[in-house]
Amino acid sequence: MSLPRVIFVLLSALAVVACGPATSAPPAPAAGGTQQPAQKVALNTAFTTTSATMAPLWAAKEGGYFDQEGLDVTLTRIQAGAPVMGAIQSGEVPLAFVGAQQVVEADLKGADFVLVAGFVDRLGQSIWVQPSIDRPDQLKGGALGVSNFGAITHVAGRVGVEYLGLKGQVTFVATGGPPETLASIMGGKVQGGVFTPPDTAKARALGLHQLLDIATTGVKSQTAAVATTRKYLREHPDLVERYVRAAIQGSYRFQTDKTLGEKAIERYTETHDPDVLEETYNYYKDQFSKTGFPSPEGIQQNLEMAVENVPEAKDATPAQFMDTSIVEKIKASGLLRSLWGTDSP
Numbered sequence: 001m002s003l004p005r006v007i008f009v010l011l012s013a014l015a016v017v018a019c020g021p022a023t024s025a026p027p028a029p030a031a032g033g034t035q036q037p038a039q040k041v042a043l044n045t046a047f048t049t050t051s052a053t054m055a056p057l058w059a060a061k062e063g064g065y066f067d068q069e070g071l072d073v074t075l076t077r078i079q080a081g082a083p084v085m086g087a088i089q090s091g092e093v094p095l096a097f098v099g100a101q102q103v104v105e106a107d108l109k110g111a112d113f114v115l116v117a118g119f120v121d122r123l124g125q126s127i128w129v130q131p132s133i134d135r136p137d138q139l140k141g142g143a144l145g146v147s148n149f150g151a152i153t154h155v156a157g158r159v160g161v162e163y164l165g166l167k168g169q170v171t172f173v174a175t176g177g178p179p180e181t182l183a184s185i186m187g188g189k190v191q192g193g194v195f196t197p198p199d200t201a202k203a204r205a206l207g208l209h210q211l212l213d214i215a216t217t218g219v220k221s222q223t224a225a226v227a228t229t230r231k232y233l234r235e236h237p238d239l240v241e242r243y244v245r246a247a248i249q250g251s252y253r254f255q256t257d258k259t260l261g262e263k264a265i266e267r268y269t270e271t272h273d274p275d276v277l278e279e280t281y282n283y284y285k286d287q288f289s290k291t292g293f294p295s296p297e298g299i300q301q302n303l304e305m306a307v308e309n310v311p312e313a314k315d316a317t318p319a320q321f322m323d324t325s326i327v328e329k330i331k332a333s334g335l336l337r338s339l340w341g342t343d344s345p
Contacts, residue, residue: 116323186206226243
């Protein structure tokens with residue numbers, strides 16, 4: 001073969017190789033440096049109330065952040081107290097949004113629950129009563145409906161009753177949730193209840209009136225928080241991290257996107273009045289944590305409240321009930337900076 005012919009053949013072969021299929025570029029990592037998993041993991045989770053304190057969870061679902069983290073999440077409302085704690089313990093719902101009081105009291109009695117994230121550390125509830133009750137003293141000997149014992153509404157109710165000087169003079173009745181509390185008031189089973197928006201608007205529409213805005217007491221308490229068991233955290237740290245990342249992004253989206261925020265409230269509280277949706281959104285949009293870190297001050301208040309029923313609470317510290325390793329890792333990943341422009345919003 002002549003030299004020109006050899007050169008022609010070699011150049012043709014090189015051209016074929018150069019024009020072959022290109023290697024695909026790796027997928028871009030998600031915000032904060034986590035690469036989206038190839039296959040979704042099914043995960044059941046729960047919330048305990050129709051109060052919009054649960055909104056970071058709802059917004060994470062509505063905004064697609066669980067999907068982004070590779071989690072196929074099913075949301076269920078489970079009654080606060082023993083029902084939801086039992087579901088977490090059994091693994092039926094290994095992660096859930098709950099009030100910290102029930103976690104603190106259960107752990108003081110030997111349980112293995114732990115708080116891995118927190119989103120609200122103030123009491124935003126209020127006490128609403130029948131029209132015939134104009135003054136706090138008229139509630140003496142009466143009853144207030146709460147979701148369950150140890151639930152957020154029960155914690156707030158106890159703070160409110162003590163603030164009104166009625167400690168030990170008002171009975172609490174576990175109704176199952178805000179809708180059930182409203183039904184109990186209207187049916188005469190209790191004289192009032194503890195609510196937050198949008199249920200406060202529903203109470204007002206039924207002719208009830210506010211006896212006390214518990215937020216004015218200034219008492220802190222870890223309410224909306226992510227709970228699991230220490231065993232599940234040890235065995236599935238990656239899933240816990242992905243869940244909390246989604247919740248933090250849900251909190252961000254709720255606070256910055258009114259349309260999605262109101263959509264989430266509407267879906268999970270079954271509230272359809274535009275004015276009530278706007279009132280509820282505006283009430284909550286600045287209350288949620290931007291970082292997802294649990295509140296030691298809030299948990300300390302939970303401990304002080306637990307002393308009455310569990311004396312061991314007197315010597316306990318908030319650190320015993322929370323594990324911040326997940327939120328610390330998420331902060332280090334840069335997620336907070338990508339959302340808020342700073343690592344410490």
